[in-house]
Amino acid sequence: MENIRVAFVIESFSPDTGGGENSARVLADKLTEKGCNISVISKRFDSKNPALNHIKVVSCGFSRLLDRILFALHTAWIVRSKQINIIFSFGKNFSMDIYRPGGGVHAAYKAYNRRSYHRKIYRMCQAFRDIISPEQWFLSWLENKQYSSRRLKIVIAVSNMVKRHIRKWYKIDGRKIEVIHNGVDIERFSPNKKENTGAVVRRELHLLDEIIILFVANNFRLKGLRTLLLALASLEASVREPVRLLVVGKGKLKRWKQLALILGVEKNVLFLGMQKNIESIYSASDIFVLPSFYDPCANVCLEALASGLPVISSSSNGSSEIIEEGKQGYVIKDSSDYLSFASKMNFLIKNKQTRIEMGAKARELAEKYSIESRVDIITSLIKFVASSNEDNIPR
Secondary structure: OOOOEEEEEOOEEOOOOOHHHHHHHHHHHHHHHOOOEEEEEEOEEOOOOOOOEEEEOOOOOOOHHHHHHHHHHHHHHHHHHOOOOEEEEOOOOOOOOEEOOOOOOHHHHHHHHHHOOOOHHHHHHHHHHHHHOHHHHHHHHHHHHHHOOOOOOEEEEOOHHHHHHHHHHOOOOHHHEEEOOOOEOOOOOOHHHHHHHHHHHHHHOOOOOOEEEEEEOOOOOOOOHHHHHHHHHHOOHHHHOOEEEEEEOOOOHHHHHHHHHHHOOHHHEEEEEOOOOHHHHHHHOOEEEEOOOOEOOOHHHHHHHHOOOOEEEEOOEHHHHHOOEOOOEEEEOOOOOHHHHHHHHHHHHHOHHHHHHHHHHHHHHHHHHEHHHHHHHHHHHHHHHHHHOHHHOOO
16 A cells, blocks of 8 residues: 555545545545545645645635636646545545445436425425536535546445445446445444443533433535424423433524424524534434435444434435434434334333333444445555556656
8 A cells, every 4th residue: 555646636625524425535544544645636625644744735715616617627636736545525626536425316316406305496496506506516516526437446435325326327338336334443443431421411401300302413404403492392292301412513503493393392492503523412412313415424323323323314314324224223214204203212112121122232233334334445545546547656
């Protein structure tokens, strides 16, 4: 690995931006530990790893469309001017050897995103915006260029769902697609922390014997918070009384607090905003719910499984496909079917022993998806691509 120069191409290399960006950061750190020479080509860069070489991409700052175009053009110029063996792309750019679309297929995202609007008029307006938006046209055109690139050797799909979407929207040889689900830090997220850090969080929140349901996201609409609030409201008052829903992440809180008030569950919901020590929140919780309308492979579900929590999620979340129904949690087909979510929540709320047993199985499952295991697989792929490009590797 020492002689292999890999360039990570990603718009934002920051753990605070989102799940995909954090996955790139963790992967880069692990690969440098293995001796790989990593350069990060990005607009934003936030890393304390001295082994990483950052190459900054220009940004105009006043137009998202122009920013997208500049990023694609500038990264193309950078990779041509540098001695790079492998281009590992996480975003939208012209040239790459390995492409990992952590955000899934753009066409699929647009279709599923529209479904997350609960009113028909909103869905129609969003569809119209997608049609007339120059940015959406450019992103769709560029994504097509990516999948038809002659240089592209491997596409890493973060779930089988993403692989199906790639095959559906683009003509690409299925043998080029490797399904590698995201990994999770099984040391950071662990049920062993429940008695210590979890208990501390409960005391700080004044929640001692309450049953805590956890929801973590940065796009509350897309990740199904409305469905979850409706599910909570549909529970019988006696069942709902000891339940507290913790909402963690970025969102327009005023709107969601108002919805909770309208539904009569405002006393059952706590909006915690962004949390740096998110593992302690998992440790304090009993059930994790994510009714996502679209998520290629939600890291938060893997973190919940590793923390020993039963998970209830939707089939439009790629990470839900590793869950065995009734063993580590439940998978609901329709993200908007709040009654089905309420039914599973109701069962787990009433059955503590089942929660404990599912939590133990959840942890066992998560251990199969450790970050180290994912890095080992990707390292093998990098070596494979490097061997096919060995003429470009400096001697």
